[in-house]
Each structure stands twice: as structure tokens, then as C-alpha cells.
Amino acid sequence: MTNTNYTELSKEYWETPLKFKKPPLLAYAGQVEGNPNWNFPSHKHDDLSEIIYICKGEGSFIINNKSYTAKEGDILVYNAGIIHEEYSNPANPLVTFFCGISNLAIDQLKELCIIPYEVEPVIRKNEYSSSIKSFFTQIFEESSLKAAGYEIICQGLLTSSIALIHRLLKQQNITSETEESNTIAHRIKEFIDKNYKKNIKLEDIAEALFINKYYLSHVFKEQMKISPINYLINRRMGEAKNLLVSTELKIGEIARIMGYDNPNYFTLLFKKMTGETPKQFKENHKKKLFYHKNP
Template sequence: MHEEIDTKQIKSIQRKPNCHLLYAGKVSDNPYWKFPSHKHDDLHEIVMLQQGAGEFIIDGQAYTAGEGDILIYNRGILHEERSFPDHPLFTYYCGFNFPSLAVSNNDWVVPLDREPVIRANRYSDGLASLMKLLFEESSVQDVNFHYISQKLLETILALIERMLRSEDKVSEAVKGTLAEEVKDYLDKNFTQNLSLTGIAEKFHINPYYLSHPYKNSYEISPINYLIHRRLGEATRLLVTTKMKIWEVGKMVGYENPNYFSILFTRVIGQSPKQFRDSHQKNLFYQKD
């Protein structure tokens, strides 16, 4: 759920003094990477998702995030991380603090009433490049790396401020319009070979962000809506036509007849044949 943020709070990110880099690192090449629940009482952390996707539990709330998304862990916030094996995570991350704010209620990176996940947007590529440079400077440690790393961190924080402002300009009305457009697209193309990634590409949006406005509007994910839309049409065809079961499956978008039967049975509670038999025996057409 999107929450409005006071612009005075946002401006205060720029004014935070003495950000001090503590470390920079990366996670890659491990499909089963996970990090149990933990927190950092004396530092903040930024995680930039370069590739892949995963599940993150932040302050008791579960989030799915993918390529281009940014995770912000304010100090003292419990968080847990897990890569999806079929989409292994590749991330750059850094830890830092604001020494002069250590005992202040203003010691945060994103406001405490704000979601800690910034979804991919037009600034994500820029931030990804900065995080990569920060990691390289920290690992190579060539001449003036302290100075360069410090300036990179300040730029990263300034760009995060810009990203937060950009998110606030995306109103609930716009999100609702997107959800309506996606639903209309699914209704017109549900028999085609569709995937969440393909739908997201059609609307030029991150697939892991697409689901949020849609689910908020219709209380169902786009893929689950697609399944119910297909099976709803399948039930109509089973009852009102003499098409073979495999033909019905193919007609509504399932090339594999076994998969269609298994999915139909799981969702509807009867096999396609059982459904057809139980409904056709009580269906009587008028004779001409």
C-alpha cells in the first residue's frame, strides 16, 4: 500500500550530515543464498538488486523484490533475506551510519512510516552503476579511494531521495489505471501464451512491481486471475460444446492436456470429465 510522505521529511535526507561508509559488498553465484533474521543497531544498509529476485522479511513484513529494486534497512530493523533458486540474486550492498545522529530520532534513511522497498524506476540503472563503483573502490582501495567512496555514498543517498520523490508522484489513481489496463489485456488475450514477465514487458514495468497495484485493485494476482479466466472459459466450453477435453484445454491456452487436467481438477475440484458429466446431465436444450 502506497503511503504519502511529508516533503519536509524527504528534504531532510539531503541535510543529514557526516554519512560514514563502513563497508561495501556483493552477493552472487549462489542460488540458495539466504541470511537469517538479524539487525544492525549501529548502522543502515542499502541493497541494490542487480539481477534475480528474492523474498525479504523486513520488520515483520514480507516483500518480494527483483531486478532494479532497492532495499533500505534502517538501523535496528530486523530483516531476513532469501534468494529464489530459479532467479539467483546478484546484489551490491553497503553499510554506513550518520555519527552525529546516533542518538537522534532523525537517524533513518527512509521515513519509518514508509515501505523499505523502492521499486525499479528510471533512476535504477544510475543507482546500480554507483553501487558497483562503490564496491569496486572499496575492494581495490587505490589512491584517494576513501574520498571517492565517500562522495559516491553521498550521491547514492541523494539519488535515493530523488527516487522517493518520484514514487510519491505515482498516485493511487495512476496505479488503478494500470491495473485496469492489465485486466483488459488479460481478458482480451487470456488464450495466448502469457507469463508475468511477458505481461510486465508489455507495460514497461518490473514484473515484481506489476502485481502490487493489480492485487490492491482486484484482490488477486495477475497470474491467478489469468488461471481463473481460462478455467472459467473452459467450464463453459465443457458444458456447451462437444469439443474433446484436450481441445478445450488448447482453446483456453494450455498446450499440455495433462497439465490442463491437473490444474482444472485442483482449482475446480472435479476433473474436466467429471465436471462435464455432472453439468450436462442437467442441461436440456429446447428442440426446434
């Protein structure tokens, strides 16, 4: 699944185990069998939702005014009320199973919603695709034969299919959260690296990046194993060390370059971080450095 901003979804949905307030009932089951000219113009279902499993081939789908291409192993999910249209690729015709679902209510979602509206409706081929294909094959066979008890069997298979879809969504959400946190942490680091010489505070970073300062601090520390402010201080002290041993700048000048208006505070902070005053550090480390002088 792509381009899904999982953080827009309610925390309750991701943290709550899947619970059916109303179990799904099979409204219909069908199959598209490789017709190169098959298409279904724009339509919607207000009283049911729908799942399509692509067994073979490829097709184009317009779902809620957004275009998708889907192929073997992909799953399409239409919540009730979603406008959609479907076109088989003539060069590689679609073979699909599809099911209409009524009576569905899932905790944390609107009635007749299989997935949250914010989630992309095309679920790409994944580790559960073969299981869902097997379920849909059985649903089609059971609904065709209509032997005794087929409704209960189909309900169980539909429930299992939806449960696997939700398992996948929640697994992908964990990955997505990690990736997003990584991205945010690196944006924070990049901002600090560019602006460490300025007199910046946590609030300045949060305002510049449009991130809540508490969330910013939490994400950065989780990913970088250091708080943003301590990273800022370390960054300044590292550059200060470099200036102390490679230039003849006075300590007060170096303090100002590093964003500190008060040289005494800079000295105290430097000693706290390094165990030496700036003067001691300069003297001790200059003894160990040898520069090559060009003739």
C-alpha cells in the first residue's frame, strides 16, 4: 500500500483489536473471466461494500476520482458510497473474484466500511494474498452450489478475509510509523546542523518544522538516542573544539559564533560537556597537533 498517511487515522483504530459489531454477510459473489473488453462504468453501492481479488491479468481502476493500476495478487476494497469504475487491460485481461458485503460494522469504523477511508483502496500483493485467494475461491464455489450451510461458511470466509486485510494494515502501520519517525528525526537533525550557530531553542525548531515541540522531542530522542537540545549542544561543542585548536580566535568570539552571547556560560557548558575549560582544551590539544607549513 502506498501514499497512506497513517498518522491521520485515529490512534484508537490502530491500537484496538479488530472487533465486528455486526458480522459480514455475503450479498453476492461473482467472477470476471478474462474478457478483454470487460469494463464497469462509474457507479457506487450505498447499501454494501465490496472486495475484489485479482487472480490474473491487469486492469485500470478509478476509485474516488483517483486512478490505479492493479494486477495479479492485488486486492481492491470499496467501502459503501465510494464511486468507482473498472476497466480490463485488453492485452492482459482481468480474471477476478468479487464479493458484495452487507450488514458489516467494525469497531472504530463507519458502518459498511471494510477499511478506514484514509487508507488506499488498492492493497498490493502481499504475504496474505494466496490465503485470501483461497477464501474467495471457496466463497465463489459455496455460493454457486448453495449446499446446506453455505451462508455460514461464506460468512466465516468473509470474516477471515477482512481480518487478514486488517492484520496487514496494522503491520504496515508499524512500519509506516517507524519510517515517518525516521524522516522527522532527520529533518530535525538537518535543521539543527544548518542553524546550530544561531540562538535557537526547541520552540524555534518546532515552529520552523510545523511540529509539536513535545512530539518533536520524543521522536528525535527515540530515533537518535539523544534529545534535540543535547544534540544541538554537542554540535556546538564539536565545532567549538575545532575552532579552539585550528584558529587563534578568542574564547568570547568562539562563544558568539556558536550562538552564546555570554562567554562565561559557554565556558561552564564546555567544561560540563568535555571535562575541561576551553582554555585547557586548547592548550592540551594544541600540543598534540602538528601542522605542515607550506614553503
